[in-house]
Amino acid sequence: MSSTLPSLAGVGFKPQHFAAIRADAAGVGFFEVHAENYMGAGGLPHAQLAAIRADHPLSIHGVGLSIGGARGVDADHLDRLRRLCDRYQPDSFSEHLAWSSHGVEGLGAEYLNDLLPLPYTEETLRLVCDHVDQVQSALGRRMLLENPATYLCFEQSTIPETAFLAEVARRTGCGLLLDVNNVFVSCTNHGTDPRAWLAAFPLHQVGEIHLGGHDAEVLPSGPLLIDSHAAPVADPVWALYAEVIARAGPRPTLVEWDNDLPDWSVLADEARRAGAILARGGQSLARAS
Amino acid sequence: MPAHPEFVAQFDAALRGGGLPLGLTARRAEEVERRFAVYRNNVAVSLSQALATRFPVIQRLVGETFFAAMARIYAEVDRPKTPVLHEWGEGFAGFLGGFPPLAAYPYLGDVARIEYARGRAFHAADVPPIDPARLAAAAPDRVRLILHPSVTLLALVHSAVSIWARNQPGGEVLSLATGPETALVLREVGFAVPVHAVRPGDAALLRSVQAGERLATAAAAAQRVEAGHDPQDLLVLLMRAGAIVDARE
Structure with a gap:
């Protein structure tokens, strides 16, 4: 099964917004949740998610599988994910090209709660492909893999990030989740051109797009952007997003806001802004064909 | 390599x-x-x-x-x-x-125990409450009550329930009790997770019920720690919360 999310604008669901969403979710094409927040047995989280799921398409987005880790994907966590996907039948499941757990021999795993970077080498490419295979066969569905926001590079890397992601998609059959904010954050941090990154990226594999806000600091070499999900989407990211949609056509697009949450109306406005770009993209494609 | x-x-x-x-x-x-x-x-x-x-x-x-x-x-x-x-x-x-x-x-550890129990209760499995008519029809000397999986009893060294309650947003200002308290943590049908300080007799009754004893046996256990203990208030609290989920004879 592949992603069945509609090519509309969606919003990350936060429990604080539940009542406001039930009152008015106009213009929101789908909701996305972090899988790990719904791995308890029952209670309010599941009652809310079931209500959201009943009325909207749903994307489940994992943050804890550690697909870029050195060891195989944790079987217990994969089992929790499988049960969650069985229960809610989401339209899409996605995870990150990153690692977040570190297994210590004899001590089990420890979870670091951050999306940590990896060098891109033939070895890590094989590992990531093995892990994506593990996930897709356990869940019985195609997953989407998201490009990370990074703050450092590695001398060991021998494969460009875009080629690495394209090759994972080719070998495993997974789709890709394009986080346009992450592209802008990483390229700014590394002094490279986000348009060149996007030109090299296999847009035809994109099953979902993420837009989020970042924070900025200034270092002697230039800005250091941090993927905070605590601010509105920045103007240069909107511009890149519009270019992506003009090239690729409409794709399901999520506005993420995880920290310092605004009122629901602010988030809904961000989604409407994405929705307007998607609608223009659909019209220009229709004219072109 | x-x-x-x-x-x-x-x-x-x-x-x-x-x-x-x-x-x-x-x-x-x-x-x-x-x-x-x-x-x-x-x-x-x-x-x-x-x-x-x-x-x-x-x-x-x-x-x-x-x-x-x-x-x-x-x-x-x-x-x-x-x-x-x-x-x-x-x-x-x-x-x-x-x-x-x-x-x-030294009381902070007990407050943390309450908060951890509340988190577990918040995420506990969903089990619907018992139909009150079924409970009313049960014979107290034979019936064993099954409590909701969120129900947790904590024996605390300090008066941490009172401290916890004072530190809720908009919480009541209670006079600080001193000495040990027993906390009853449960999740209500509407998903609220209150914390109750319960009397020694209530605590003994709940422990006995959780151990699978008949209600009459549990009531006797309560009498042993608190002479004249009346379980009525506790049972009403549990019923109102939806915390009794089955009654087996």
């Missing part, structure tokens, strides 16, 4: 304050340390926030700055074992009890 396991181990050691792994690059070599600090900070802050979500009253009692610094230390000694962060923190009460800067506040 595989390099990735070694890379991950080095990166993790550096997150804990060890030397940076080899091969990190940045636009300017001298900025590598500053950029790596983003990851160190992300890990520390995100875990601290996760802990604060689970233990808001502890954070309120010690203050945000102290809590954040303490959470960094706790996260070092008791890292989450899974990505399901709402299950993390079972060891936090014990950590507080042995944390020298807080030695003058």
Whole structure:
């Protein structure tokens, strides 16, 4: 099964917004949740998610599988994910090209709660492909893999990030989740051109797009952007997003806001802004064909 | 030879304050340390926030700055074992009890036990309450009550229920009881998770019911610790909360 999310604008669901969403979710094409927040047995989280799921398409987005880790994907966590996907039948499941757990021999795993970077080498490419295979066969569905926001590079890397992601998609059959904010954050941090990154990226594999806000600091070499999900989407990211949609056509697009949450109306406005770009993209494609 | 396991181990050691792994690059070599600090900070802050979500009253009692610094230390000694962060923190009460800067506040461990139990109750499995007619028809001398999986009884050394209640947003200002309290934590049908301080007889009755004893046996156990104990108020509280889910004879 592949992603069945509609090519509309969606919003990350936060429990604080539940009542406001039930009152008015106009213009929101789908909701996305972090899988790990719904791995308890029952209670309010599941009652809310079931209500959201009943009325909207749903994307489940994992943050804890550690697909870029050195060891195989944790079987217990994969089992929790499988049960969650069985229960809610989401339209899409996605995870990150990153690692977040570190297994210590004899001590089990420890979870670091951050999306940590990896060098891109033939070895890590094989590992990531093995892990994506593990996930897709356990869940019985195609997953989407998201490009990370990074703050450092590695001398060991021998494969460009875009080629690495394209090759994972080719070998495993997974789709890709394009986080346009992450592209802008990483390229700014590394002094490279986000348009060149996007030109090299296999847009035809994109099953979902993420837009989020970042924070900025200034270092002697230039800005250091941090993927905070605590601010509105920045103007240069909107511009890149519009270019992506003009090239690729409409794709399901999520506005993420995880920290310092605004009122629901602010988030809904961000989604409407994405929705307007998607609608223009659909019209220009229709004219072109 | 595989390099990735070694890379991950080095990166993790550096997150804990060890030397940076080899091969990190940045636009300017001298900025590598500053950029790596983003990851160190992300890990520390995100875990601290996760802990604060689970233990808001502890954070309120010690203050945000102290809590954040303490959470960094706790996260070092008791890292989450899974990505399901709402299950993390079972060891936090014990950590507080042995944390020298807080030695003058011995009740904090008991407050943390309440908060941890509330988190578990919040996420406990869904089981519908019993039909009141079925309970009314049951014979008290034979019936065994099955309680909702959220129901937790905590024997506390300090008057931590009172402290917890005083530190709720908009909570009632209760006079601080001194001495031990027993906390009853449960999740109501509407998903609220209140904390009740229960009398010794109530505690004995609940423990007996949770051990699978008949209601009459549990009531006798309550009488032994509290002469003249009347279970009526406790049973009404449990019924109103939807915390009795079955009655078996």
